[in-house]
Amino acid sequence: MAEKISNKSVLFNPFSKNNPVVVQILGICSVLAVTAKLEPAIVMGLSVIVVLAFSNVIISLIRNTIPTNIRIIVQLVVVAGLVVIVNQLLLAYAYDVAKQLSVFIGLIITNCILMGRLEAFAMSNRPWPAFLDGIGNGIGYSIILIIVGFFRELLGSGTLLGMRVVPQSFYDHGYANNGLMILPPMALIIVACIIWVQRSLNPELNEEN
């Protein structure tokens, strides 16, 4: 068992100091794919929080009975089961968003954040810290998703959550939406900017040259 970490730091570290996206650079693919609009970004973030928290708990509960050589398969089965449940819930209650997210909900299974947390934390910790770790990392992931989605939708479509925010008078005076924001490269550049800001604020994250 790893050294004792307080439950508080397990929950809050992933928000910033140990953020799964901008520090560990995990789950970048889904950040590119679902952040063109804010709404799918939020739903995706919530789904990841739920799946990550509960798969962490389940794996933590059965961690002593899983044979080591098939542990990855067991983890995948647990995650897949939860993803199917989330997907069905979304199809039932938020059909439009589910259509937009399409394959990316299913691909939560392959999100590196999940496998990373299950392997690194849930396999060696008790259920309650594992649950907090799942919530913390899910929120850390969602924060980045929401920041990126916010800027991409605001600058790319002039809307937020589908509502028009940039007033019509701007457009009348020659303002135009930035089409590049809708394209995936801008998601990478915004993530890069977040990394830039974060490392300037936390110099201890900078690698030695």
Next chain:
Amino acid sequence: MKPIKKLLDKTRHHFEPGGRLHAFHSVFDGMETFLFTPNTTSKSGVHIHDAIDSKRVMIIVVLALMPCLLFGMYNTGYQHWVATGASEMPFWSLMLYGFLAVLPKIAVSYIVGLGIEFTVAQWRKEEIQEGFLVTGILIPLICPVATPLWMIAVATAFSVIFVKEVFGGTGYNIFNVALVTRAFLFFAYPAKMSGDQVFVATDSIAGLGSGGVVDGFTGATPLGQVATQAGQQAITITDTMGHDLSTWDMFLGLIPGSFGETSTLAILIGAAILLFTGIASWRIVCSVFAGGAVMAFIAHHFATPLYPASMLSVADQLCLGGFAFAAVFMATDPVTAARTKTGKYIYGFLVGAIAIIIRTYNNGYPEGAMLAVLLMNAFAPLIDWCVVEANARRRRKRAIIANPSTDLTEK
């Protein structure tokens, strides 16, 4: 110059360590070395190859761009006068109109670009680099004349920060800064960067020229017209009033297009300056044209109505659009091009060939020179690496043949 020198000497002590304005010493240094020869020059040393420094290189490139700039002004005025149906073409009015059309763009691109450069240099406590001198004038030259100023400002800021400064400033950029500005504009604001509304200035500027275009006017560029003619057996290219254009017209450049890149003649004058002074690599320039010519010949040989641009002749392909401009001023950027001799041939040839491929076989992009140069910018280091490795391998083999007992296996 005397009073300026006096002023600089008088205020110098403020900028030296301990002075009140020491924080701004890089701005001071930049201004001083821009206007005068610096006090401290290298007196000896094996590293001095030449009297030339990067400031002088930049100035000569700017000079080489002057024919394009002047012709662009004339052409902008000319296209406006044609579009408004004027019968006489007073030369100085045309020039003044074009000058007024381009001046704000040059000002915006320099203010934004240099502003960021100065700020970053100040922040990092480095000397101000002169790299933006050329970029700042290239940007207005490769944009349509009707590009809104704020778009140029946004694109320039994006490009200078994310293409140049984050990689370490002048000399470290992977991609050509001016072309990324153009690419940003193209992908972010496609409606303002293509089509038939943006390449001819139709408003009057400061009372010059008259607003309102005559009937029958169409502002599409030759390549823009070609791209819309898919499926036809023969393509027609006309000027804005519907008269047919010959290859000679395309060479001279009195056609709608981005500000400074319409006239192949003006570009060739600039090319002559760059090649004569040895600043641009003739290997790159020649191989870009060779690559373009070969690919255009192949495309023309297999011409099909499905891809209307394949029906253009080789000469038309080389004269139209931004091809010549990219060959002379973009592909030759010493920072982003390949650096080995063999590498330059490969790099240039591929730039030319890919430009024509994109232009011909993708009807969605009427012009491919920009994307071709950016793509090859990304591949230039790989080309260089292969060339260097091949050379090392050849020499290793030669050494083994000369002296078989030596063990020269890899490392």
